[in-house]
Amino acid sequence: MSTDEKIQAEEKTQEAVATAAQPVTGSAIAQLAINSIRTLSMDAVQAANSGHPGTPMALAPVAYSVWQNFLRFDPSDPTWLARDRFVLSCGHASMLLYSVLHLAEVKQSDHYGDVVDEPAVPLEHLKQFRQLHSRCPGHPEFGETGGVETTTGPLGQGCGNSVGMAIAQKWLAARYNKPGHELFNANTYVLCSDGDLMEGVSSEAASIAGHLKLSNLIWIYDDNKITIEGETELAFTENVAMRFKAYGWNVLKIDDANDLPAIDKVLKRFTRTKNMPTFVVLRSHIGYGSPNKQDSHKAHGEALGAEEIALTKKFYGWTRDQFDVPPEVYEHFRSGVGARGAKLHKAWKNKVKKYAKDHPELAAEIAAMEKRDLPADWQSAIPTFPTDPKGMASRVSSGKVLNALAAKIPWLIGGSADLAPSTNTLLTAEDAGHFEPDNYGGRNFHWGIREHGMAAALNGMCLGGVRPYGATFFCFTDYMRPSMRLSSIMRLPVIYVLTHDSIGLGEDGPTHQPVEHLAAMRAIPGLVLIRPGDANEVAEAYRSALSLNDKPTVLVLTRQALPTVDRTRFASVSGAARGGYVLGGTDVQLGGARPDVILMASGSELQVVVAAYERLTTEGVKARVVSMPSWELFEMQDAAYRESVLPSDVTARVACEAGIEQGWQRYLGNGGRFVGMASFGASAPAPALYKHFGITPERVIEEARVAMK
Ligand SMILES: Cc1ncc(C[n+]2csc(CCOP(=O)(O)OP(=O)(O)O)c2C)c(N)n1
Numbered sequence: 113m114s115t116d117e118k119i120q121a122e123e124k125t126q127e128a129v130a131t132a133a134q135p136v137t138g139s140a141i142a143q144l145a146i147n148s149i150r151t152l153s154m155d156a157v158q159a160a161n162s163g164h165p166g167t168p169m170a171l172a173p174v175a176y177s178v179w180q181n182f183l184r185f186d187p188s189d190p191t192w193l194a195r196d197r198f199v200l201s202c203g204h205a206s207m208l209l210y211s212v213l214h215l216a217e218v219k220q221s222d223h224y225g226d227v228v229d230e231p232a233v234p235l236e237h238l239k240q241f242r243q244l245h246s247r248c249p250g251h252p253e254f255g256e257t258g259g260v261e262t263t264t265g266p267l268g269q270g271c272g273n274s275v276g277m278a279i280a281q282k283w284l285a286a287r288y289n290k291p292g293h294e295l296f297n298a299n300t301y302v303l304c305s306d307g308d309l310m311e312g313v314s315s316e317a318a319s320i321a322g323h324l325k326l327s328n329l330i331w332i333y334d335d336n337k338i339t340i341e342g343e344t345e346l347a348f349t350e351n352v353a354m355r356f357k358a359y360g361w362n363v364l365k366i367d368d369a370n371d372l373p374a375i376d377k378v379l380k381r382f383t384r385t386k387n388m389p390t391f392v393v394l395r396s397h398i399g400y401g402s403p404n405k406q407d408s409h410k411a412h413g414e415a416l417g418a419e420e421i422a423l424t425k426k427f428y429g430w431t432r433d434q435f436d437v438p439p440e441v442y443e444h445f446r447s448g449v450g451a452r453g454a455k456l457h458k459a460w461k462n463k464v465k466k467y468a469k470d471h472p473e474l475a476a477e478i479a480a481m482e483k484r485d486l487p488a489d490w491q492s493a494i495p496t497f498p499t500d501p502k503g504m505a506s507r508v509s510s511g512k513v514l515n516a517l518a519a520k521i522p523w524l525i526g527g528s529a530d531l532a533p534s535t536n537t538l539l540t541a542e543d544a545g546h547f548e549p550d551n552y553g554g555r556n557f558h559w560g561i562r563e564h565g566m567a568a569a570l571n572g573m574c575l576g577g578v579r580p581y582g583a584t585f586f587c588f589t590d591y592m593r594p595s596m597r598l599s600s601i602m603r604l605p606v607i608y609v610l611t612h613d614s615i616g617l618g619e620d621g622p623t624h625q626p627v628e629h630l631a632a633m634r635a636i637p638g639l640v641l642i643r644p645g646d647a648n649e650v651a652e653a654y655r656s657a658l659s660l661n662d663k664p665t666v667l668v669l670t671r672q673a674l675p676t677v678d679r680t681r682f683a684s685v686s687g688a689a690r691g692g693y694v695l696g697g698t699d700v701q702l703g704g705a706r707p708d709v710i711l712m713a714s715g716s717e718l719q720v721v722v723a724a725y726e727r728l729t730t731e732g733v734k735a736r737v738v739s740m741p742s743w744e745l746f747e748m749q750d751a752a753y754r755e756s757v758l759p760s761d762v763t764a765r766v767a768c769e770a771g772i773e774q775g776w777q778r779y780l781g782n783g784g785r786f787v788g789m790a791s792f793g794a795s796a797p798a799p800a801l802y803k804h805f806g807i808t809p810e811r812v813i814e815e816a817r818v819a820m821k
């Protein structure tokens with residue numbers, strides 16, 4: 113008998129036992145727990161008069177089964193590194209998650225993994241669903257509510273995150289498990305909806321998960337045949353199961369979302385599946401139990417109304433008041449997921465203690481990772497680059513710095529969306545390896561041409577404990593912006609290595625040349641963009657990026673060579689950490705005199721303003737040149753420092769950047785002038801383009817003269 117046949121035979125026996133032993137709906141206490149999830153969800157949506165009751169009502173049984181019978185999760189420490197993850201990708205059904213977190217008495221934790229000794233979701237917060245400062249915001253938000261593993265709501269993102277979580281779990285297992293010491297073997301459970309599966313990002317994620325054979329990942333698809341506008345017939349008629357089969361997933365079916373034994377069987381089957389992710393088509397009925405709204409899009413996104421709630425509760429046989437949970441339900445969860453999680457977590461801590469004796473260095477790594485720390489001496493790896501008028505592309509210096517740092521930080525792992533030879537993001541150490549189904553300890557990732565899936569997975573990897581980076585061309589941030597925005601909302605220190613930063617990439621032309629992308633990235637609150645001006649600023653950029661443990665960083669790098677600035681003639685590169693600094697024309701160099709004009713630039717245009725500065729200086733103009741690799745880091749400095757770099761009484765200013773002007777007004781003021789792009793680029797060698805679009809020292813000098821008038 114093959115393994116698969118054995119599993120099937122075993123399941124048949126179990127099925128017979130299950131059918132004989134209990135009704136299809138499960139035990140009375142299970143029913144009570146499930147109906148508690150349903151009624152809490154209905155009541156909270158009704159209290160808010162806003163939200164999504166139908167899907168929590170339908171998915172309560174499967175959420176119950178996963179949590180109560182399978183999830184290895186300790187409610188008293190929702191941040192335990194080796195825990196199973198539960199992701200509600202259809203974030204609109206947030207009340208499902210909040211109800212479970214409430215009933216399972218999960219503790220509160222924050223963005224940094226600090227646990228607070230109080231319930232994450234007390235009843236008062238459920239009653240304040242969707243109100244300001246409630247721990248039950250409209251959609252689940254990581255860091256706001258203990259037990260919420262990731263921020264979901266933009267459909268498809270949770271699916272993408274889950275692939276990153278499963279990857280992190282496989283990687284941790286491969287690197288840290290040793291003979292006699294199994295520390296990591298966690299699973300990721302996902303609930304997802306029609307919307308999740310229509311979004312492209314989930315297809316990218318599913319495709320790579322199948323390729324990678326992530327057997328620790330299960331997506332449970334809520335096949336309710338309903339979306340907002342009506343029946344899925346309107347727009348979604350493909351055979352989803354066949355699609356996932358083609359992706360290489362193990363596809364299973366549950367015909368009735370209320371059939372607990374069937375759910376149990378499928379989840380067991382998942383935990384025994386070794387070589388592929390699991391996809392479950394779960395046929396459900398949105399608004400289950402509501403006599404007038406079940407199976408209708410009316411149950412999707414609005415309160416049921418008091419009358420309909422009364423009718424539905426009658427159907428459930430529910431006689432209690434609003435928000436009134438039977439005490440035995442709490443006890444039930446305590447003795448289920450609570451007891452199991454506490455026991456496993458305690459055993460894990462003991463395992464780690466023993467492990468630390470045999471593998472002290474690896475144990476120290478795990479401890480650092482748990483706190484989102486880095487190895488103590490990681491900064492010692494950061495290289496310095498000698499002065500070089502010819503210099504090197506910042507993508508090249510980036511590759512050198514990244515590799516030097518990776519040697520010090522084992523869990524700095526990542527890859528590119530099929531552009532590693534161009535983005536220079538390959539880790540070249542002999543033992544770095546490639547993350548593949550037969551080598552989950554590999555540190556190089558091949559995302560294929562799936563930028564969005566990559567970015568969503570990076571968030572999941574970061575949530576899973578590692579420090580991930582992902583790379584592509586800067587222009588293709590357009591293809592992953594939704595996930596980058598979520599990196600920032602979740603305060604995740606993901607590093608995006610983005611090369612080919614402007615018209616400077618040359619011949620590939622306007623489709624590949626970012627123009628508005630700097631402005632677009634800077635518009636994302638909390639995200640730190642760094643566009644370093646030479647190799648040493650690249651080194652500093654990595655120092656900043658890795659020092660930040662609660663913000664994503666975007667490194668914007670060139671294809672073309674940049675001169676490495678002579679730091680004996682110009683200021684030390686240490687200023688780059690402050691986002692903007694005086695490179696030439698310092699107070700000392702100007703003898704304390706007020707500058708006549710300030711020239712600012714980032715990245716590849718630094719050399720342009722430096723050339724202009726040198727010419728103006730020889731002409732006797734008291735010019736100052738400011739390198740501005742990062743507005744966001746500059747804005748984090750105190751007012752006195754910012755004033756010392758850009759004295760407010762110097763209104764003659766020129767900024768030069770091979771992107772659009774938008775945003776530069778902040779530093780230019782009314783009297784300032786901008787030299788950059790106002791249109792898409794063109795296909796030609798880079799020097800010709802800089803000349804054609806007038807991004808030259810001559811133009812900067814011209815504008816400086818206008819500004820000084
Ligand atoms: C990217 C994205 N687009 C649109 C929405 C708005 N929206 C929320 S739920 C939903 C569709 C609901 O259908 P389904 O995913 O099947 O969820 P169900 O109603 O079955 O729970 C839409 C369009 C969203 N949240 N995210």
Ligand SMILES: [Mg+2]
Pocket residue numbers: 305306307334335336337338339
């Ligand atoms: Mg649906």
